[in-house]
Amino acid sequence: MRPLFITWEYPPYKAGGIAAHCEDLATTMASQGHSPVVVTFGEREEKEYRDGVEIHRVPANNGADNTVSWAMALGDRMEKKALELSKKKSFDLVHGHDWMAVPAATGIKKTLGLPLVFTVHSTQQGRDGIDSDYQRAIHNLEWLGTYEADQVITVGRDFCDEVKHLYEVPEEKINYIPNGVDLEKFDQHSGSLERQNYALEWEQIVLFVGRMYPQKGPGHLIEAMPHILEQKPDAKFVMCGSGATEHYKGLAKKQVGDKVYFPGYVSDEELLSLMKESEMTVAPSVYEPFGIVPLEAAACETATVGSYTGGMKDTIVHEYTGLHTYPADSNSITSQVTRALEDPGWADWLGDNARDRVEDNFRWEQISAWTTGIYSKAVEQK
Amino acid sequence: MKVLFLTRKFVDGDDISEYVKSLAETLVNEGHEAFVLAFDDGEYYSVDERVEVERVPLHYEGDSLYSWSMMLNNEMKEKGRELFDERDFEIIHANDWLTVPGATAIKKYSERPFVLTLHSTENERGFNDPNSEVISELEWKGGYKAEKILVNRQSTYDSAVYDLDVPEEKIEVLNPLSGDWHSSALKIYENLLNFKEIDLER
Numbered sequence: 001m002r003p004l005f006i007t008w009e010y011p012p013y014k015a016g017g018i019a020a021h022c023e024d025l026a027t028t029m030a031s032q033g034h035s036p037v038v039v040t041f042g043e044r045e046e047k048e049y050r051d052g053v054e055i056h057r058v059p060a061n062n063g064a065d066n067t068v069s070w071a072m073a074l075g076d077r078m079e080k081k082a083l084e085l086s087k088k089k090s091f092d093l094v095h096g097h098d099w100m101a102v103p104a105a106t107g108i109k110k111t112l113g114l115p116l117v118f119t120v121h122s123t124q125q126g127r128d129g130i131d132s133d134y135q136r137a138i139h140n141l142e143w144l145g146t147y148e149a150d151q152v153i154t155v156g157r158d159f160c161d162e163v164k165h166l167y168e169v170p171e172e173k174i175n176y177i178p179n180g181v182d183l184e185k186f187d188q189h190s191g192s193l194e195r196q197n198y199a200l201e202w203e204q205i206v207l208f209v210g211r212m213y214p215q216k217g218p219g220h221l222i223e224a225m226p227h228i229l230e231q232k233p234d235a236k237f238v239m240c241g242s243g244a245t246e247h248y249k250g251l252a253k254k255q256v257g258d259k260v261y262f263p264g265y266v267s268d269e270e271l272l273s274l275m276k277e278s279e280m281t282v283a284p285s286v287y288e289p290f291g292i293v294p295l296e297a298a299a300c301e302t303a304t305v306g307s308y309t310g311g312m313k314d315t316i317v318h319e320y321t322g323l324h325t326y327p328a329d330s331n332s333i334t335s336q337v338t339r340a341l342e343d344p345g346w347a348d349w350l351g352d353n354a355r356d357r358v359e360d361n362f363r364w365e366q367i368s369a370w371t372t373g374i375y376s377k378a379v380e381q382k
Numbered sequence: 383m384k385v386l387f388l389t390r391k392f393v394d395g396d397d398i399s400e401y402v403k404s405l406a407e408t409l410v411n412e413g414h415e416a417f418v419l420a421f422d423d424g425e426y427y428s429v430d431e432r433v434e435v436e437r438v439p440l441h442y443e444g445d446s447l448y449s450w451s452m453m454l455n456n457e458m459k460e461k462g463r464e465l466f467d468e469r470d471f472e473i474i475h476a477n478d479w480l481t482v483p484g485a486t487a488i489k490k491y492s493e494r495p496f497v498l499t500l501h502s503t504e505n506e507r508g509f510n511d512p513n514s515e516v517i518s519e520l521e522w523k524g525g526y527k528a529e530k531i532l533v534n535r536q537s538t539y540d541s542a543v544y545d546l547d548v549p550e551e552k553i554e555v556l557n558p559l560s561g562d563w564h565s566s567a568l569k570i571y572e573n574l575l576n577f578k579e580i581d582l583e584r
Binding site: 061063064065066068069072073075076079080083103106107109110111112113133134136137140141144147 | 441442443444445446448449452453455456457459460463483486487490491512513514515516519520
């Protein structure tokens with residue numbers, strides 16, 4: 001099949017998780033004999049073949065008033081590119097990712113008469129609400145994406161229900177397919193780490209990875225830090241991620257001083273090494289449609305202590321591949337993190353189980369096959 | 383000949399609607415066919431019954447006229463494609479930036495010439511909308527892609543040339559308050575039909 005991916009980000013451009021998702025999915029599809037074509041944003045018009053995937057970049061107009069208008073203007077240019085491409089090769093369907101892709105994806109669907117598959121990675125309601133006109137404009141685009149789509153894909157089981165109710169999506173066109181991890185990337189990795197940059201030799205690294213925003217819950221972990229240290233003084237907290245870093249750094253330093261470290265930007269390589277070295281990762285998210293961190297940690301044989309919310313209800317099995325905490329509850333984080341630190345052997349066992357479970361359940365080969373199955377449904381319906 | 387008009391509104395009393403209506407009625411009076419594609423806002427319009435009107439609904443409220451009309455144009459692209467499957471229009475006539483995305487997409491798959499009337503330009507309107515830059519980009523795009531640009535007055539002609547870089551030979555001033563502008567418009571259509579070369583690379 002030849003799906004046309006519409007995404008505003010595709011590596012090396014990366015801001016959120018959609019870029020990595022699209023690359024892993026498209027690359028895997030290509031390895032399974034499909035011919036995905038990606039149209040995405042770039043600084044300039046470019047064409048590239050990488051890992052069997054044809055990638056076209058179009059620039060945006062930065063004169064747009066806000067991100068909604070930006071996405072509309074970009075959509076117009078993406079659509080032009082898609083129309084040009086369609087003169088030479090025909091696409092079987094359009095696959096749009098999140099609201100930024102909706103203007104282009106619906107435009108292409110309508111102009112070329114193609115089936116549309118729409119993946120919802122998160123919702124405006126979940127991110128920061130739908131109070132202003134601007135937020136409503138985004139929410140409405142998300143709704144429109146689900147309305148126009150022949151098939152909708154959501155990345156989490158609970159999240160699937162959320163999307164279904166929020167946008168009133170008919171049962172027969174909504175699907176749940178989890179995200180995956182590229183295990184090869186983790187296994188080929190050398191694993192060398194200048195550990196002394198992060199912690200003293202005897203310290204146990206407790207790792208947070210994520211954007212520093214309330215949705216990801218770094219504040220709840222920070223609140224728990226002094227209580228964890230009372231019981232386990234060898235713990236060392238490493239907080240990786242962009243966002244409101246300075247704000248959270250100030251809070252954390254005031255609480256526990258040198259027992260927390262904010263390394264700033266960390267390369268992908270370095271992050272994998274860090275995950276392997278850590279006793280555990282902590283994912284204190286308040287809202288998390290899927291949450292890739294527990295799976296990435298699992299690929300590194302590291303257990304995750306994560307909130308019992310959204311996708312993490314599925315990606316973590318309590319006391320088997322990691323530990324669940326109550327969302328937004330620092331006492332719960334304190335007790336679960338302490339439990340794992342108390343018994344390093346048990347934490348290792350959890351990490352090994354997590355890795356086995358990822359190998360069995362969250363491989364891109366499988367996810368790609370499920371996705372092309374949904375493509376077939378969308379094509380037949382049309 | 384068969385002309386497909388694209389206009390955001392089709393409502394009695396609105397100046398662009400009246401412009402489209404009088405051109406469409408002239409066409410049918412002279413034995414041609416005219417078809418109007420517009421947003422369905424539920425408002426009233428009156429037009430000669432030989433003029434066919436199709437109005438598309440839009441289930442989207444944006445945060446600006448710009449974002450709203452971009453999504454409206456997606457609906458027009460779909461309806462335009464369906465209409466082209468049923469009957470072959472010979473000319474696409476769009477009005478202002480509001481219908482440029484739809485018209486350019488329809489031109490691309492129908493390979494038919496595209497006429498754009500700029501009733502005014504963003505520069506003339508003061509360039510003071512938060513989305514002026516992207517609106518002006520659409521005017522530029524229309525000016526670039528259309529085979530012919532019609533303007534109502536000299537000041538719009540000047541703005542099209544200096545602000546939007548439209549080649550002078552592509553623009554025609556047709557004042558809709560003057561008596562004979564309809565016949566000039568029809569002549570422009572005829573010339574376009576005789577001149578078959580449509581540049582689809584643009």
